[in-house]
Amino acid sequence: MHYIYLAVIVVVIALMIMKHDVVVPCIVGLFVLGFCYSGFSLIGGAQAVFNGMMAAGGDLFDIMLIIALMVAMLKAMEAIGADRMMIAPATKLIKSPTMAFFVIAVVMYICASFFWPTPATALVGTILIPIAMKAGLAPMMACIAMNIAGHGMALSGDLVLQGAPALSAGASNADLPTVVANGGILATITGVVVIVITVVMYRKEITTRYVPAEGEQAQQAAEVANPPKCAKAFAVIVPIVFFIIVLRIIAGAAIPSMSKIFGGDATALLGGAASMLLILICLFTDRKTFLEKIGDYLRTGMLFSIKIFAVVIPIAAFFFLGNPETAPGILGEGAPGFLFDLGNAMQNVLPLNPITLSIGIAIIGGITGLDGSGFSGVPLVAGLAAALGGPLGYDVAMLAALGQVSAIWVGGGCLSAWAFGAVASAGVAGVSPAELVRKNFIPVITGLAVASIVTAFML
Secondary structure, three states, rough: OOHHHHHHHHHHHHHHHHOOOOHHHHHHHHHHHHHHHHHEEEEEHHHHHHHHHHHHHHHHHHHHHHHHHHHHHHHHHHHHOOOHHHHHHHHHHOOOHHHHHHHHHHHHHHHHHHOOOHHHHHHHHHHHHHHHHHHOOOHHHHHHHHHHHHHEEEHOOOOOOOOOHHHHHHHHHHOOOHHHHHHHHHHHHHHHHOOOOOOOOOHHHHHOOOOOOOOOOOOOOOOOOOOOOOOHHHHHHHHHHHHHHHHHHHHHHOOOOOOOOOHHHHHHHHHHHHHHHHHHHHHHHOOOOOOHHHHHHHHHHHHHHHHHHHHHHHHHHHHHHHOOOOOOHHHOOOOOHHHHHHHHHHHHOOOOOOOHHHHHHHHHHHHHHOOOOOOOOHHHHHHHHHHOOOOOOHHHHHHHHHHHHHHHHHHHHHOOOHHHHHHHHHHHHHOOHHHHHHHHHHHHHHHHHHHHHHHHEEE
16 A cells, blocks of 8 residues: 555656646545555545545644635725725835835735735735836836745745645644744745845846836726725724734743744634624724625635635645554554655665755655645645654654745745746736746745755754
8 A cells, every 4th residue: 555655646746747736646546545445445435535635624724714814804905995005105115126126025025924925916016016117126026026025935934824834734743833933944044045146136127227118017906986984094903903913922932921822823813803803894894784795705715715725635635644643534543654654664775864855855845836836735745754854853844844945935936937826926017927937946946955955954
């Protein structure tokens, strides 16, 4: 059965390299392993498929819900124009092309951390890029700033919503707070290196005042004709509330006498705050229809979240079979952790040391990101990190975080022209996704190489 599991992994990696979806081989793999483990029972095979998806879905549902609630709240703000008002102060800082580049990067990082990169791209791009172009920044440079800060640095670390770290921790059986901390360190290191290399390589394009061609313009956000009086209030209240929450989370981690709020507790706090803000926004906007409006926004948020995780769940389900902690819940009592067993066998054959292991995990993470999702490869690379690093006594949480960062920088939209992150960023700025990825290539590869070296020293 271990050979069957290994064969499915090879097929999955091969299909990812060829830019194909890998949901089918993962589901078939679940069925075949369940069929064999249950004594060649078709019923056992079918049950393994469902049990695997239930295990993965249950592990991911809190992240799906927090993303849905955040998007629902942002949509409610968008309806009254409060989202535009919320980031309007940043437009006053855009006085030169260079300042525009860094303002877009900082604002995008903050918005993507709280509201997820795709909604943040529409929010930040349609408001700030037209203003940046008026200040003389080329649309491609504005797109790069938005892309590497949002779909690269913010998404790969995912410090606030913690969707990516939850996947890594679940597949590697590592401690979630440790994965979050390590992922934050590596994502920040990668992001800083990428930004520095980008500024050095494209200094002339950033600093030289850009003159738009006739008729050239980026997408602009539609303004709300008559925003309600409460819009300005919520444009201030929403960021203040989440800023206070972040301060409380940091204080809990830094002050021993204060209770810690981390992992699921932090997710619950953020989700509860978003829910209450959604109710208040709808209530003060239109008291006659607010009950129906809340339902509409929640449906929109949940549909957005499901689109992200619908393909991730069956993939995660298959790689949960690699973990001895989760495999028995899928196949039944006594089921082995296939990937962990393979890792134990491979350590006696492969020359694994901190350097080769870090570079290997980063490369595999990058390969899994070629499918354009970023998230779909996280369970695989996190499972490999535990299987290869665990038996040798290396820091599994650090290796899993490196794989997570590599997979998302490549697949989140920075190095995959077909990824939705690249298409959305380029579409808002009015540039080519392929050209965006080409310009990102050297900075991002350099950043991931530095992150791999740092990981090797920290193992």
